[in-house]
Amino acid sequence: MPENKPMNLVIILSDQHNKRMLGCYGNEKIKTPNLDRLGAEGVCFDNAYCNSPICVPSRAVFATGDFASRHGYWDNAHAYGGEVKSWGGRLSEEGYSVTAIGKLHYKNESPRTGFTDQRIPLNIKNGVGDVYGAIRDKEITRYQFRDALLTAGAGESDYITYDREVARRSAEYLKTEGIGKEKPFVLYVGFVTPHFPLIVPQEYLDLYPDEEAIRLPVQFEPEEWNHHPVVEDYRRYCGTEQVSRTQAIHAIRTYYALCSFMDEQVGVVIKALQDAGLDGCTRILYSADHGDTMGDHGVYFKSTMYEGSVGIPLILKGPDIPAGKRQDTIVSLADVYPTVLDCVGIEADEADRRLPGSSLIPYAKGEKEERTAFSEYYSQGIYTAMFMLRKGPYKYVHYVGERPQLFDLEKDPLEQEDLAERPGYEKVTGLMYDELKQIADAEHLEEESKAAQRRLLEAHGGREEFLRNFKPTLFSPIPKLDGE
Numbered sequence: 001m002p003e004n005k006p007m008n009l010v011i012i013l014s015d016q017h018n019k020r021m022l023g024c025y026g027n028e029k030i031k032t033p034n035l036d037r038l039g040a041e042g043v044c045f046d047n048a049y050c051n052s053p054i055c056v057p058s059r060a061v062f063a064t065g066d067f068a069s070r071h072g073y074w075d076n077a078h079a080y081g082g083e084v085k086s087w088g089g090r091l092s093e094e095g096y097s098v099t100a101i102g103k104l105h106y107k108n109e110s111p112r113t114g115f116t117d118q119r120i121p122l123n124i125k126n127g128v129g130d131v132y133g134a135i136r137d138k139e140i141t142r143y144q145f146r147d148a149l150l151t152a153g154a155g156e157s158d159y160i161t162y163d164r165e166v167a168r169r170s171a172e173y174l175k176t177e178g179i180g181k182e183k184p185f186v187l188y189v190g191f192v193t194p195h196f197p198l199i200v201p202q203e204y205l206d207l208y209p210d211e212e213a214i215r216l217p218v219q220f221e222p223e224e225w226n227h228h229p230v231v232e233d234y235r236r237y238c239g240t241e242q243v244s245r246t247q248a249i250h251a252i253r254t255y256y257a258l259c260s261f262m263d264e265q266v267g268v269v270i271k272a273l274q275d276a277g278l279d280g281c282t283r284i285l286y287s288a289d290h291g292d293t294m295g296d297h298g299v300y301f302k303s304t305m306y307e308g309s310v311g312i313p314l315i316l317k318g319p320d321i322p323a324g325k326r327q328d329t330i331v332s333l334a335d336v337y338p339t340v341l342d343c344v345g346i347e348a349d350e351a352d353r354r355l356p357g358s359s360l361i362p363y364a365k366g367e368k369e370e371r372t373a374f375s376e377y378y379s380q381g382i383y384t385a386m387f388m389l390r391k392g393p394y395k396y397v398h399y400v401g402e403r404p405q406l407f408d409l410e411k412d413p414l415e416q417e418d419l420a421e422r423p424g425y426e427k428v429t430g431l432m433y434d435e436l437k438q439i440a441d442a443e444h445l446e447e448e449s450k451a452a453q454r455r456l457l458e459a460h461g462g463r464e465e466f467l468r469n470f471k472p473t474l475f476s477p478i479p480k481l482d483g484e
Contacts, residue, residue, distance in 0.1 A: 004361055005320060006345030008184045008282040010174075011336070012269060013062070014196040014262055015055065015103060016302060018050070019313035023139055029214065031207050033472030034267035035315065038286060040324050042317025043364040047330045049390060053132075053302045053309045055261045056080070056124065057104045058381070063087070063113065065355040067350040068376065069440065074449045075379035077129035077456055079105065082112025085339040085351070087173045089114030089374055094346055096183050099173060102190030104164035105186055105289075105476065109473060115188070122162065122192060131460055132472040133380035134453035138233055142380070143483040144474050145301060146239035147478050149257035152198035159192045160261065162478040166191055167265035171458075173273030179280055184344040194258035194292070196224075196301070197475065204257035211249050214256065217295030218414045225298045226418050230382060231398050237381040240300050246293045257370025266324035283343055285360075287333065297415070303381050304389040305397045306415055310375050311442065314448040316364045329363050330371040330390055336360075347362075349461060351463050374439050378449035385446040389432050396432035400446040404429060 019025045023032050024039030025046075025180070034399065051061040057068035060080040064071065071084050088098045092114055100115040103122040107129075121337040124130070132142070170189045176186060208214065219225055222241070235241050243251075266286070273279055291298045293308035302309045314331060334357035341348055342359035356374070363369070387398040395411035406420040408427050419425045460466045 003394075004342060004364070005185050007318060007343060008178070008278060009186045009340060009343045010269070010273060010282060010284045011186065011340075012187065012189045012191070012266055012284065013103075014191045014284045014288045016290060016292045016293060017194055017259065017262070017313060018308050019311055020308065021194075021256065022313055024315070025313060029208075030256050032263040033315075034263050035286060036149055037226065037339065038270065038317050039315050042315055042321050042323065043285070043325045043327050044315070045314040045331050045360070045363070046328050047390065047447055048287065048312050048314035048373055049310055049332045049374070049388075050288075050312050051332050051334050051375050052303065052377055053290045053375065054377065054379050055105050056129065062289065062333045062336055063106070065334055065352075065357050066227065067334070067356065067374065067440075069378070069445050069449070072452060073228045074126065074128065074134075074452055075130070076133045077131045078124050078452065079107040079124045080113065081107035082110045082114065087337045089185060090341060090352070091344065092116050096344060097181060097185040098188075099185070100188040100190065101173065102163075102188075103192045104190055119482060120162070120165065122190070122476060122478055123303070125473070125476050128468055129226060129468065130380070131456060131466065134456050135320055135463065135467075136379070136383050136450065136453065138383055141237055141239050143239040144472060148196045148198060148474060149240065149251040149300060152251040154202040155199045156201060157197050157199040158478045159195065159197065159475075160199070160201065162481070163191045165194050165481055167268040170269045174269070174272040174276045174278060178273075178276055179469060186340060186344065187317045191262055191265055192296045192478075193262040193265075194255055194392055194398060198254040198258065200257040200261055202252055204261045205254065207260055208253050211253050212407065212440070214249050214253050217248060217297075219250070220245070220295055220414055222298065226405075228403070228405060228418070230386065230402055231304060232296070233383055234304060234381045236336050238300060241298070243295070243300075252294050252368075253415040255292070278348070282322065283316065285336070286313065286315045286340065288312045289333075293409060294446075303377065303379065305375065305386060305395070305460035307409070307413075314324060314360075316360055320364065325364075325366070327363050329367075329369055331360060331363065332357070332373045332375075332406055372435065376440065376445070378382055378446070381436050385442060385449060387436055387440060387442055389436055391432065391435065394428060394432065396436070398430065398433065398436055400442050400444055404433070410453075436440050
């Protein structure tokens with residue numbers, strides 16, 4: 001293993017960023033110069049995945065290094081609250097400075113989450129979160145999702161204001177507090193864009209004047225869709241089956257603009273690091289909690305196992321990290337926990353070694369390994385639990401009670417051909433299912449998740465009472481900012 005010198009670490013996590021919406025991941029139309037530069041000066045991981053394609057469970061994995069189902073983080077109302085030790089907690093115990101600025105999407109600001117300092121944290125609403133997402137049946141359509149597409153366009157939103165403030169405070173920290181520490185520090189920076197609402201200042205829309213130049217989603221037309229029953233019901237749930245070509249392209253253009261806005265905020269943080277003279281002793285890790293399919297296969301947003309949703313960008317840069325390299329080893333957000341320990345020089349203890357992840361630093365330095373990525377989902381828009389394994393060229397998606405899906409991502413990177421029921425692939429499907437069983441008891445977890453969700457609804461008066469009295473929301477409100 002290459003020698004690893006302890007260094008500072010800046011983790012930048014965005015929300016809902018499709019990795020194909022980055023120049024350094026091959027998109028020639030999008031304007032993301034700061035992240036592209038980060039990729040050119042570091043290593044881009046081409047096969048990185050979130051472990052649950054929705055905010056709260058994914059961020060629980062990010063914090064704990066363990067799969068969400070092992071600790072009951074099922075959906076956007078079952079949030080991390082420090083019940084399991086985080087990497088922040090490990091560092092805090094060892095006397096390291098661990099500061100969080102921005103979106104966390106935890107249960108609350110409890111110090112048990114591990115940060116020695118939390119600034120303007122955005123967590124789940126009122127410590128309760130999105131209880132609507134715990135209703136998993138075929139009777140609800142959340143037209144708010146469709147409306148989020150149809151209302152895309154120019155303007156200011158709370159999330160724009162918030163991310164500018166996150167960038168400003170992060171830059172201020174690096175310039176005034178990041179210098180002169182005895183031990184390496186870890187700074188977590190959490191942006192909420194490009195998560196919807198699809199509202200962005202006009203200047204960023206102006207970067208994309210020609211909507212005709214925007215790529216039409218893969219398998220956009222209904223006759224091209226893979227008509228899997230679970231995916232079909234997700235389209236119905238979101239109310240997006242009838243989104244027109246013009247509406248889709250306009251929404252994608254706005255999403256592009258949001259990615260450019262977020263990229264600019266990343267640039268503010270990186271420039272502050274350089275201005276403070278910290279770039280020679282600091283590694284930077286950029287990633288996202290999950291992606292957004294943005295119309296590919298007739299689906300939008302997150303909540304599926306298509307690459308646009310479950311695949312994520314992941315870039316690692318540092319003075320000891322090779323510049324301009326790509327790494328095809330399969331990795332996931334579960335690898336962040338051991339990466340943080342490795343970065344600052346903390347030796348893993350017995351509990352750490354039982355976690356499923358591995359440090360990303362050796363992979364960034366060129367080590368190769370055959371690995372499997374695991375993702376799971378038990379939340380909104382999906383009436384039955386789904387599980388994903390990525391191993392070698394294959395992606396296997398298991399649905400409890402429904403037929404699986406299988407894609408060969410080397411031959412079919414856009415996932416246009418489901419091989420699960422094709423002759424000759426029975427062995428591959430069987431082997432992937434056998435491996436899944438070694439990681440998770442799918443049927444048991446489906447029962448356990450729905451039982452927890454029933455208890456949650458009962459605590460709010462029961463399903464019908466809850467639906468009568470609560471108005472669903474798609475957005476977690478930002479915290480109060482100084483001066484408001």
